[in-house]
Amino acid sequence: DGGITQSPKYLFRKEGQNVTLSCEQNLNHDAMYWYRQDPGQGLRLIYYSQIVNDFQKGDIAEGYSVSREKKESFPLTVTSAQKNPTAFYLCASWNRARGANTGELFFGEGSRLTVL
């Protein structure tokens, strides 16, 4: 079945360590996104990528980095510069073709990062 796979589902990290969250999709979607979810704050956009080898900062990009070397993959690195990294991270892809008047975000199951 097509979908978005995020791993790991749970991750613990010590302060000062970088950690990379994996996101893989087999939906053949061009655009991919990373959102951060905190209780009471909804989803906030970290980074997004419309095409391979290109990505843009979202609303809360500080302390995060991404790469998009393949269409299927959009890993997120939470660096030690991120002041409050404990959160639930959601990867998504967008299925709308350019010029089409429809589309939606498809989400993975999320990764919960806890900094000890």
Added chain:
Amino acid sequence: AQSVTQPDIHITVSEGASLELRCNYSYGATPYLFWYVQSPGQGLQLLLKYFSGDTLVQGIKGFEAEFKRSQSSFNLRKPSVHWSDAAEYFCAVGVPNFGNEKLTFGTGTRLTIIP
């Protein structure tokens, strides 16, 4: 920039009762509008979406939503809730951008169902 407000943080309804979750957006033209549902510890699932056309939109699981331009609203409704509807619901707005859309999400409404 666009924004979306979900004024109700938490709503409790009895099983079988009707439901309305509120969503208001801020954008100068007609945006794309979405409702998603999330069970604890899971990703988000699309309930319904509005891009254009008929302002009453039908979705999955018996949900519907109505786009009201004059009120900048896109409220979600269900005539009779089931215990399985207990979850968190997110409204989202997207600005049309020729396939380069980004969605802005509200802060969510947590729905509790009582027997």
